[in-house]
Amino acid sequence: ALAEAGAKAAAAADAAAVEQIRIDYLGRNGLFPALSKEMGSVPPEERKDTGRAFNTGRNKVQELIDAATARLASADGGSGEAIDLSLPGRRWKTGRKHPITMLADECVAIFRRMGFIVAEGPEIEDIFHNFDALNTPQDHPSRDPQDTFYFNDGRILRTQTSPVQIRVMESHEPPVRIVAPGRVFRRDTPDATHGMNFHQIEGLYIDKGVSMADLKSILQTFATEMYGPKVKIRLRPHFFPFTEPSVEYDFSCIMCGGKGCPVCKHSGWIEIAGAGMVDPAVLKNVGYDPEVWSGYAFGMGIERLAMLRYRIPDLRLLYENDVRFLEQF
Numbered sequence: 613a614l615a616e617a618g619a620k621a622a623a624a625a626d627a628a629a630v631e632q633i634r635i636d637y638l639g640r641n642g643l644f645p646a647l648s649k650e651m652g653s654v655p656p657e658e659r660k661d662t663g664r665a666f667n668t669g670r671n672k673v674q675e676l677i678d679a680a681t682a683r684l685a686s687a688d689g690g691s692g693e694a695i696d697l698s699l700p701g702r703r704w705k706t707g708r709k710h711p712i713t714m715l716a717d718e719c720v721a722i723f724r725r726m727g728f729i730v731a732e733g734p735e736i737e738d739i740f741h742n743f744d745a746l747n748t749p750q751d752h753p754s755r756d757p758q759d760t761f762y763f764n765d766g767r768i769l770r771t772q773t774s775p776v777q778i779r780v781m782e783s784h785e786p787p788v789r790i791v792a793p794g795r796v797f798r799r800d801t802p803d804a805t806h807g808m809n810f811h812q813i814e815g816l817y818i819d820k821g822v823s824m825a826d827l828k829s830i831l832q833t834f835a836t837e838m839y840g841p842k843v844k845i846r847l848r849p850h851f852f853p854f855t856e857p858s859v860e861y862d863f864s865c866i867m868c869g870g871k872g873c874p875v876c877k878h879s880g881w882i883e884i885a886g887a888g889m890v891d892p893a894v895l896k897n898v899g900y901d902p903e904v905w906s907g908y909a910f911g912m913g914i915e916r917l918a919m920l921r922y923r924i925p926d927l928r929l930l931y932e933n934d935v936r937f938l939e940q941f
């Protein structure tokens with residue numbers, strides 16, 4: 613009986629099997645209690661040896677049970693239950709790029725293919741680079757502390773990526789061909805299409821004989837690379853202190869095919885940003901000869917590009933960091 617109990621204990625695959633061994637041998641109707649009842653019929657001179665054998669056997673079974681329990685516990689981390697190796701594993705939650713980062717990376721990749729290189733500038737900028745060198749008059753409304761975040765030392769949070777144009781031209785001889793993605797800050801009241809900080813990608817191309825036609829073609833090429841052959845662009849006359857002539861430009865809303873939807877506020881177009889031919893005054897400020905060099909500049913809102921790409925009707929969704937939203941990208 614002991615050999616049998618030992619074999620069963622060694623084979624026991626789970627806690628229930630071990631419990632069954634305990635019931636069969638030590639339980640109320642098990643083998644050892646039954647043997648114990650028969651003790652009375654053992655002749656007195658044999659009782660001592662029989663009793664000792666009985667105790668040894670019962671202890672041995674208890675040891676087998678303890679050993680089997682310990683073996684099972686160590687195999688499954690102590691929960692007392694066996695591991696089911698056929699269960700599917702738990703999925704790791706992996707992080708991923710934020711949609712704004714993905715869009716910025718995509719823009720950069722498109723412009724790099726067209727020969728632009730990436731430049732960067734500081735988010736805390738001085739008045740000279742953000743306004744003065746960009747030909748912005750002293751009384752221009754964008755300088756107003758109502759619109760721009762000022763530090764006590766007179767520096768500001770840059771309101772646009774255009775100061776990177778100045779930094780690049782100050783430190784490089786023409787020709788230049790750069791894009792500069794980055795975060796910008798304005799004291800706007802946040803709503804569905806405006807935030808206190810947002811992202812732009814700036815472009816600047818300075819060479820001999822650059823024209824408005826070059827600007828238009830680069831914007832259309834970018835739009836097509838980004839959104840496919842159906843997207844149209846539209847330039848509207850505008851004013852910027854640092855470009856002349858200046859335009860604002862829109863992409864047709866591919867989300868609704870121009871019929872109107874929340875993304876384009878039912879107009880069929882979404883405003884992407886501003887552009888124009890670099891003003892000769894700006895070229896002079898950085899020591900480039902405007903008689904020799906000309907060029908274009910553009911700035912795009914990356915949030916707007918993301919809204920158009922992913923049908924996001926409200927850009928505040930991009931900043932709430934709700935995992936249910938971010939998981940979709």
Ligand code: PHE
Pocket residue numbers: 771772773774814852855885886887888909910911912
């Ligand atoms: N900096 C402008 C803005 O933020 C956009 C722009 C960039 C316009 C380059 C012209 C040229 O609105």
